[in-house]
Structures are given as C-alpha cells and as structure tokens.
Amino acid sequence: MVRVIAVAAVALCVAALTATPASAHEGDPDYESLVTNSGPKGLEVRVLSGDDRLEVRNQTGEIVVIEGYDGEPYARLFPDGRVQVNERSPATYLNEDPRGDVDVPAIADAEAQPRWRTVEGNGRFEFHDHRIHWMNDADPPKVREDPSARQKVYDWTVPVTVAGTPAAIDGTLWWRGTGGGTPTAAFVLLGIVIVGGIALIVVVRRRRARPTTKAEAW
Structure with missing residues (x-):
C-alpha cells in the first residue's frame, strides 16, 4: 500500500510538470x-x-x-x-x-x-x-x-x-523558446518526491519487522 502511494505521488508530480493548462481563453504557451x-x-x-x-x-x-x-x-x-x-x-x-x-x-x-x-x-x-x-x-x-x-x-x-x-x-x-528542456527546479522537485517516497517505504518496513513485546501486546 505504501509503495502504491509513493508511486502515485511521483506520477502526480510528473503530470504536474508536463501538463499544459486547458482553457477557453488561453493562448498557445509556446x-x-x-x-x-x-x-x-x-x-x-x-x-x-x-x-x-x-x-x-x-x-x-x-x-x-x-x-x-x-x-x-x-x-x-x-x-x-x-x-x-x-x-x-x-x-x-x-x-x-x-x-x-x-x-x-x-x-x-x-x-x-x-x-x-x-x-x-x-x-x-x-x-x-x-x-x-x-x-x-x-x-x-x-x-x-x-x-x-x-x-x-x-x-x-x-x-x-x-x-x-x-x-x-x-x-x-x-x-518563446523551450530553453533546452525542463527547468532544473522541476527535476529537484521530482527528486525530493522520489526520495521522500523511498524513505517512507523504508520506515514502514522497519516498523513492521520490529518484534512485538509483551507490553505492546497488552
């Protein structure tokens, strides 16, 4: 489940970076x-x-x-x-x-x-x-x-x-010019999302692997 959430977050980030607005009153962004x-x-x-x-x-x-x-x-x-x-x-x-x-x-x-x-x-x-x-x-x-x-x-x-x-x-x-591709800031944002998703998976797996004590059982 956690892996699915992380992957979804990455997908949303990529979509946000590549999507172009659609409006009845909006010109060509290029x-x-x-x-x-x-x-x-x-x-x-x-x-x-x-x-x-x-x-x-x-x-x-x-x-x-x-x-x-x-x-x-x-x-x-x-x-x-x-x-x-x-x-x-x-x-x-x-x-x-x-x-x-x-x-x-x-x-x-x-x-x-x-x-x-x-x-x-x-x-x-x-x-x-x-x-x-x-x-x-x-x-x-x-x-x-x-x-x-x-x-x-x-x-x-x-x-x-x-x-x-x-x-x-x-x-x-x-x-306008493409400027050579996707801005650096976009890649930084995508990297943060990916790293955050991996860290979340690691933390959850460690918690699941930790043995349960009597106190926790009570």
Whole structure:
C-alpha cells in the first residue's frame, strides 16, 4: 500500500510538470504576441493570455473602426463606450473561435453594407484576431530548426480608422523558446518526491519487522 502511494505521488508530480493548462481563453504557451504600436493617442491596446486575443479601449474621443481580414469594417468603438460589431463582416464569425474553425453564415459579405449590433457599453472590446497568432498546426520552419531559442516569427498589423483617418495597431509574434528542456527546479522537485517516497517505504518496513513485546501486546 505504501509503495502504491509513493508511486502515485511521483506520477502526480510528473503530470504536474508536463501538463499544459486547458482553457477557453488561453493562448498557445509556446508563443507570445506583443503590441509595438497602439496606434493614435488615446487608443489603448494589449494582448491577453500571451497570444490569444486583443483588447482595445477607445479613449480617443472619436469613433474607432477595426477592419476585418478583407478590409471591411468589423467593429467600431464610440466615445460614449458603445461597442458594435458588423454582422455582415466575416471576421465577426471567424473571430468567435481561436482557430477560426467556424461556419461563416451566408449573411457575411465583406462587400455588403454593414449591419451593426451593439455588444458592449463600457468602451472595451476583446476579440480573437487571427493576425496576431500562429494559425498552422506545424510550427514555423525556423522554429523547428531551433526550438530552444526565443525568436521572432513575424510582425503583424491590424488596420483601424480613427474619425475616418487610416491608422494601425502593430505588433510582433514571438516563439518563446523551450530553453533546452525542463527547468532544473522541476527535476529537484521530482527528486525530493522520489526520495521522500523511498524513505517512507523504508520506515514502514522497519516498523513492521520490529518484534512485538509483551507490553505492546497488552
């Protein structure tokens, strides 16, 4: 029984070291997307969960329009805090899934007149923009050549307009780098668990092997 407990503890430790979190709102832990230019003054932009999605806040005092993948108006943020999405933009549907794995309805047409729907009232809009993260199943060729090193994958741009004037949100996607494998601290922790389990087995076996005295019998 003790041996089973020790082995289970080791297995749990290994699982903790190798497992990756699963979440509906979590990016790829191997990549990091960073904003290098938020665009015009008053436009606040950041990447959430590494490379998962963009968060945009409009403090410009003007109407900000975010363009979709075909240059169509995708979303707009008003100075009063209203946020609207264009139901005719294909990006409205593609951005619902981190991988864009959705069926785009027939209503979506980048050339059609926009049909706006209000989705927020706090001036904040976050969305999966597929321009900011790696979409292929296979890693980039240069990453496969040397996965241990941190390296740039590509620069990205999300076009916007502010009061009708073209502008852009710019950034860079990075491969974080594996750093050559499992950190030393992880191996130290695993070693402590293994040694502790062995010590526990030894102590219990010695106690079982000790002869029982009359006093103990009483």
